[in-house]
Amino acid sequence: MRVVVIGAGVIGLSTALCIHNRYQPVLQSLDVRVYADRFTPLTNTDVAAGLWQPYLSNPSNPQETHWNQQTFDYLLSHLHSPNAADMGLALISGYNLFHEAVPDPSWKDIVLGFRKLTPRELDMFPDYSYGWFNTSLILEGKRYLQWLTERLTERGVKFSQRKVESLEEVARGGADVIINCTGVRAGELQPDPMLQPGRGQIIKVDAPWMKHFIVTHDPERGIYRSPYIIPGIREVTLGGIFQLGNWSEVNNIQDHKSIWEGCCRLEPTLKAEIVSECTGFRPVRPQVRLERELLRFGPSNTELIHNYGHGGYGLTIHWGCALEAAKLFGEVLEERKLLRMPPSHL
Amino acid sequence: MEKLPRDQEAAASIGLGAHKPTLSASTAQESRALTWAGRRRRPLRRMDTARIAVVGAGLMGLSTAVCIPTLVPRCSVTVIADKFTPDTTSDVAAGILIPHAYPDTPVHKQKQWFRETFDHLFAIASSAEAGDAGVYLVSGWQIFRSMPTEEVPFWADVVLGFRKMTEAELKKFPQHVFGQAFTTLKCEGPVYLPWLEKRVKRSGGLMVPQRIEDLWELHPSFDIVVNCSGLGSRQLAGDSTIFPVRGQVLKVQAPWLKHFIRDGSGLTYIYPGISNVTLGGTRQKGDWNLSPDAEISRDIFSRCCALEPSLHRACDIREKVGLRPSRPGIRLQKELLAQDSRRLPVVHHYGHGSGGFSMHWGTALEAARLVNECAQALRSPAPKSNL
Numbered sequence: 056m057r058v059v060v061i062g063a064g065v066i067g068l069s070t071a072l073c074i075h076n077r078y079q080p081v082l083q084s085l086d087v088r089v090y091a092d093r094f095t096p097l098t099n100t101d102v103a104a105g106l107w108q109p110y111l112s113n114p115s116n117p118q119e120t121h122w123n124q125q126t127f128d129y130l131l132s133h134l135h136s137p138n139a140a141d142m143g144l145a146l147i148s149g150y151n152l153f154h155e156a157v158p159d160p161s162w163k164d165i166v167l168g169f170r171k172l173t174p175r176e177l178d179m180f181p182d183y184s185y186g187w188f189n190t191s192l193i194l195e196g197k198r199y200l201q202w203l204t205e206r207l208t209e210r211g212v213k214f215s216q217r218k219v220e221s222l223e224e225v226a227r228g229g230a231d232v233i234i235n236c237t238g239v240r241a242g243e244l245q246p247d248p249m250l251q252p253g254r255g256q257i258i259k260v261d262a263p264w265m266k267h268f269i270v271t272h273d274p275e276r277g278i279y280r281s282p283y284i285i286p287g288i289r290e291v292t293l294g295g296i297f298q299l300g301n302w303s304e305v306n307n308i309q310d311h312k313s314i315w316e317g318c319c320r321l322e323p324t325l326k327a328e329i330v331s332e333c334t335g336f337r338p339v340r341p342q343v344r345l346e347r348e349l350l351r352f353g354p355s356n357t358e359l360i361h362n363y364g365h366g367g368y369g370l371t372i373h374w375g376c377a378l379e380a381a382k383l384f385g386e387v388l389e390e391r392k393l394l395r396m397p398p399s400h401l
Numbered sequence: 402m403e404k405l406p407r408d409q410e411a412a413a414s415i416g417l418g419a420h421k422p423t424l425s426a427s428t429a430q431e432s433r434a435l436t437w438a439g440r441r442r443r444p445l446r447r448m449d450t451a452r453i454a455v456v457g458a459g460l461m462g463l464s465t466a467v468c469i470p471t472l473v474p475r476c477s478v479t480v481i482a483d484k485f486t487p488d489t490t491s492d493v494a495a496g497i498l499i500p501h502a503y504p505d506t507p508v509h510k511q512k513q514w515f516r517e518t519f520d521h522l523f524a525i526a527s528s529a530e531a532g533d534a535g536v537y538l539v540s541g542w543q544i545f546r547s548m549p550t551e552e553v554p555f556w557a558d559v560v561l562g563f564r565k566m567t568e569a570e571l572k573k574f575p576q577h578v579f580g581q582a583f584t585t586l587k588c589e590g591p592v593y594l595p596w597l598e599k600r601v602k603r604s605g606g607l608m609v610p611q612r613i614e615d616l617w618e619l620h621p622s623f624d625i626v627v628n629c630s631g632l633g634s635r636q637l638a639g640d641s642t643i644f645p646v647r648g649q650v651l652k653v654q655a656p657w658l659k660h661f662i663r664d665g666s667g668l669t670y671i672y673p674g675i676s677n678v679t680l681g682g683t684r685q686k687g688d689w690n691l692s693p694d695a696e697i698s699r700d701i702f703s704r705c706c707a708l709e710p711s712l713h714r715a716c717d718i719r720e721k722v723g724l725r726p727s728r729p730g731i732r733l734q735k736e737l738l739a740q741d742s743r744r745l746p747v748v749h750h751y752g753h754g755s756g757g758f759s760m761h762w763g764t765a766l767e768a769a770r771l772v773n774e775c776a777q778a779l780r781s782p783a784p785k786s787n788l
Contacts, residue, residue: 137711145658148584168569170564176562179527262532263656265537266659323527324526324528324531326529
């Protein structure tokens with residue numbers, strides 16, 4: 056069984072790991088390879104601040120709520136192990152701020168200790184009049200990708216740096232199953248009018264006294280267009296840019312000003328040293344594309360499993376999607392009668 | 402952070418000798434009285450500058466030195482100590498604002514001092530000075546292995562967002578049955594103390610490195626003495642009720658930790674700082690030993706890892722020891738020292754034990770008020786019999 060995963064961001068690597076963990080014991084042979092033109096630290100995952108937090112509104116696909124929950128529970132279970140820091144994983148508490156009262160989010164019972172902000176807490180943020188406090192998780196993209204790479208390498212998964220020009224090329228190369236985790240550039244392999252880049256720009260600063268995330272919301276401007284401050288393991292990410300359809304990879308000076316002014320106004324203590332600045336592209340789609348497709352090239356069929364379009368919540372939803380992709384993979388194995396025994400349900 | 406020089410010449414210029422007297426006490430005092438005879442001070446006139454000596458340059462000494470010029474008109478402040486940051490007890494403490502209960506101090510006073518300290522530091526934490534001052538907000542949990550007698554402590558409405566932990570949150574601590582979640586402040590000693598020193602100097606205060614063996618050494622160069630010598634008060638104030646409670650801590654690198662965790666007993670705690678995480682601790686009454694004990698370090702590390710397993714990945718582990726200046730109650734009191742015809746007003750401000758950071762601004766303000774009372778008393782015309 057030859058599996059090729061295209062894409063080495065959080066979706067590609069976690070799906071590869073999930074499939075390998077689950078099916079390697081029950082297959083005669085399982086050869087998993089990861090093909091990508093960009094690896095960490097050059098993927099979009101590396102740019103993400105890494106805060107576990109779904110969008111405020113309910114997803115159009117209710118399965119996504121379940122996948123978010125599965126991811127949170129999975130990460131929480133790793134929190135108590137010494138590996139947590141190696142994974143780039145840590146608990147973090149913080150503030151979500153609004154200009155007016157809003158309904159509680161669907162994920163209020165997934166995160167820990169969710170509550171409304173008290174008046175004294177709101178006094179800290181004079182531009183906002185309502186908010187939440189909760190404890191969530193940070194999963195730092197760069198560290199997590201390194202950890203996933205190590206786990207995959209231990210299991211004998213091979214990595215190949217290459218620009219895949221077509222799915223056909225991979226199919227004809229001998230892949231039995233292709234997992235398409237190409238994120239924002241999935242359209243290059245198969246046109247998808249529903250997929251667009253949601254360009255983001257972030258500034259990383261050195262401000263180790265900041266222990267809380269602060270995410271503001273402005274319903275008029277839309278998600279990620281309002282300042283946010285998210286401490287990582289060593290650096291703090293400042294952001295607030297979301298530009299649909301913008302493919303520019305260059306850091307923009309206007310965006311820089313907008314982020315810096317917005318965040319300094321939000322948090323006056325940010326008299327901090329700028330460490331780096333970068334741009335990334337959220338793979339925006341009305342819902343995640345997580346489904347099978349059969350490719351017919353020549354005499355044989357190649358199974359294709361799509362797993363892309365996670366918008367700005369890739370890290371938040373990744374493990375639930377990896378489990379679902381693995382389940383779809385299991386269906387393929389059953390259909391082809393390749394399983395030796397039922398996969399253990401972990 | 403650059404330290405400004407503390408001048409030995411400054412010590413000499415204000416009449417403090419670099420050597421200790423070798424004569425017996427009374428003869429020494431006589432000889433000094435003779436030396437100073439030509440410069441014997443008359444009582445303080447209304448427009449004279451009140452010369453105030455603060456003994457001790459830990460948290461209490463420095464914060465009192467900052468408060469005094471704001472409350473006492475026409476004064477000069479000189480901080481005299483044998484140890485300055487980063488070598489004081491205050492530098493070892495984690496600096497978290499979680500009050501320690503004093504049996505001999507009324508609860509309403511403790512609450513008032515805690516609130517004053519919290520409000521003052523909260524304003525700093527929300528300003529552009531926060532990073533320079535080393536003051537910031539931190540959230541976390543205080544957890545208990547058995548139900549505490551007091552589920553809601555007196556300070557619950559001073560900290561932010563105080564509530565009981567949920568069942569889901571308690572799952573992180575399987576050995577514990579109850580917990581409190583809240584957001585409080587932390588003052589990083591090695592950053593906060595230098596920042597206080599800068600403030601003292603900015604308002605014209607002096608720092609003098611000098612070990613004082615007897616408060617009378619400060620007479621008559623100073624009009625009022627503020628005693629912030631912590632454990633030094635055993636000698637300087639003859640106070641046998643103050644004793645050390647030895648605390649050993651580890652300072653480690655674990656930057657992924659963003660929350661404090663404190664066991665309700667106060668013996669085990671994890672306090673994330675700006676440049677390191679403090680792991681603690683011990684409470685050894687009457688123990689004066691300032692050298693770290695390796696066995697104790699292993700025990701602290703193991704207890705903290707039990708609460709937070711990710712600490713196994715902590716590195717650059719450093720051991721520190723501090724002797725908490727413990728007393729049944731904080732001593733905030735005026736005393737008029739008298740010897741022959743000499744008088745020396747003293748304001749005592751010491752004995753905060755494990756609660757120094759939590760109370761410091763409130764008690765410093767009170768100490769400064771007491772200093773002002775002394776200054777006013779010195780400046781008002783006195784009946785002949787007293788002075």
